[in-house]
Amino acid sequence: MLRSCGIIINFDISQCFAMDFLTPQTVSAIIHPSKKNPAHSQNEISSMNKIRQIAFGYSAQCNIKCDHCVAADDVSPNAKMPLDTAKAIIEEMAVCNVTGISFTAGEPLLFLNEIKHLIRLCSKHGIYSRVVTNGHWAGNRQRSDNMVADLTQSGLSQLRISCSRWHQKNINRENIVNAVSSCKKFGLDYFISFVTDFSKQDDAFEQFLRDNKFKFFPEPLIYSGRAKGFNRPRIFTDYPPNLCAMNPYLSPQLDMFACCDAGTHFTETGFFYLGNHQDHDIDALFQKKEKSILYNLIRTMGLTNMASYLGFKASEIVKYRKCQLCEKLFNSTENLRTLENSVKSGVITWTR
Numbered sequence: 001m002l003r004s005c006g007i008i009i010n011f012d013i014s015q016c017f018a019m020d021f022l023t024p025q026t027v028s029a030i031i032h033p034s035k036k037n038p039a040h041s042q043n044e045i046s047s048m049n050k051i052r053q054i055a056f057g058y059s060a061q062c063n064i065k066c067d068h069c070v071a072a073d074d075v076s077p078n079a080k081m082p083l084d085t086a087k088a089i090i091e092e093m094a095v096c097n098v099t100g101i102s103f104t105a106g107e108p109l110l111f112l113n114e115i116k117h118l119i120r121l122c123s124k125h126g127i128y129s130r131v132v133t134n135g136h137w138a139g140n141r142q143r144s145d146n147m148v149a150d151l152t153q154s155g156l157s158q159l160r161i162s163c164s165r166w167h168q169k170n171i172n173r174e175n176i177v178n179a180v181s182s183c184k185k186f187g188l189d190y191f192i193s194f195v196t197d198f199s200k201q202d203d204a205f206e207q208f209l210r211d212n213k214f215k216f217f218p219e220p221l222i223y224s225g226r227a228k229g230f231n232r233p234r235i236f237t238d239y240p241p242n243l244c245a246m247n248p249y250l251s252p253q254l255d256m257f258a259c260c261d262a263g264t265h266f267t268e269t270g271f272f273y274l275g276n277h278q279d280h281d282i283d284a285l286f287q288k289k290e291k292s293i294l295y296n297l298i299r300t301m302g303l304t305n306m307a308s309y310l311g312f313k314a315s316e317i318v319k320y321r322k323c324q325l326c327e328k329l330f331n332s333t334e335n336l337r338t339l340e341n342s343v344k345s346g347v348i349t350w351t352r
Helices: 013-018 024-031 042-046 083-095 108-124 141-154 173-186 200-211 282-290 293-300 303-310 322-330 333-342
Strands: 002-004 007-009 052-059 098-105 128-133 158-163 189-196 216-220 255-257 273-276
Touching (some): 052 083, 052 108, 083 098, 083 108, 083 282, 108 128, 141 173, 158 173, 173 189, 293 303, 303 333
Parallel strands (some): 052 098, 158 189, 189 216
Antiparallel strands (some): 002 007, 255 273
C-alpha cells in the first residue's frame, strides 16, 4: 500500500522493482511510511507491470569443452530436462506472464527438434525466445542456412552466438561468419556475445568482429567454473555502482536461481537459490525473487553501496569485478546476516 498525494494505492513492491521504478529511497519510504515519501503519480503506479524473463537450461550437454566455461561445474554434464516437462513448464510460464525465455546451459541445438518444439510453444504464447549457441552447426554456408531457416520458421526471436578466444579453440571463426550471414539472409535477429577478460589477447578477436561489421557486445569473463583459477588482470576503472539485472535461471534438474550467473557457486550461503520446481510452482519461485528486498537492491542500489555500508574501503571496492564483489557480499554468512538484519533500516538508507 502506498500513500501518495493523499491517495492510498494498493500495489506490489516487486512490480515496481521489475520495471526499475523503485530507487532505494523509494523503498525506504515504503518501508517507513512515517517518513516523507517521494511523489508518485497514479499513472506511474498503474503503468507498472511485472517483466518476467528467464534463462532456461534445457540441457547441460555440450559438444565442446571451453577452458573458461562458467557452467562446467554446475551440474552433471549429461543432465537434461525431459521434453514433456519442459513443455509443461513453458505452458505454466505463459500463464504467469513470463515474457522472455533464453534457451541456454550447454549447447541447446544439440537437441534441435526438441528445441524447435519449445520455440513454437513460446511463439504460440507470444513469449520472446532466444537460443544461446556456440555455432558448431555453421561449418559451411548450406548447413548454416538450413539451421537458421529451421529456427526462423519455428518462430525464434533471436540467436545469441558465443565468441571468445576460448570458444574459438574449438569452433572456427568462419562459423560465426556463416551464422551471421544466415541470420541476415532469413531476417533473424542476432547478436554475438564476446566473452573477454579485457586483455590485449582479445584485441584481435574484437577486431575480427569489427572488420566484419557484426553486432556484438563484450561480456566480462566470470571467474567461476573452469575459469576460477585464471589469472585476473588488474582492473582500471572508477567507482561503478555495480548494478546487476539478475535474470533468473532454471536448471535441467528444475532448480531455480535468482541470478543466471551465480547458479550453484554460492556454496556457503545458497543466497541465490529459490527452490526446485518439483516443490514450488513457477509463479511462487518468481514471487520469491521479486519480493526479496536484497535481490532488488542489487538491481537498483548496486553492490558498491552495499559493500561501502558493510565497511569495505573504496580503495578495496574498485579492485573487485562485479561478480567477485557479489560473492564477497553474499557468499559470506557474516556479511549476509548483517545485510539481512539491516535491510529495513541501515543499508536501505545508505544512498545519496
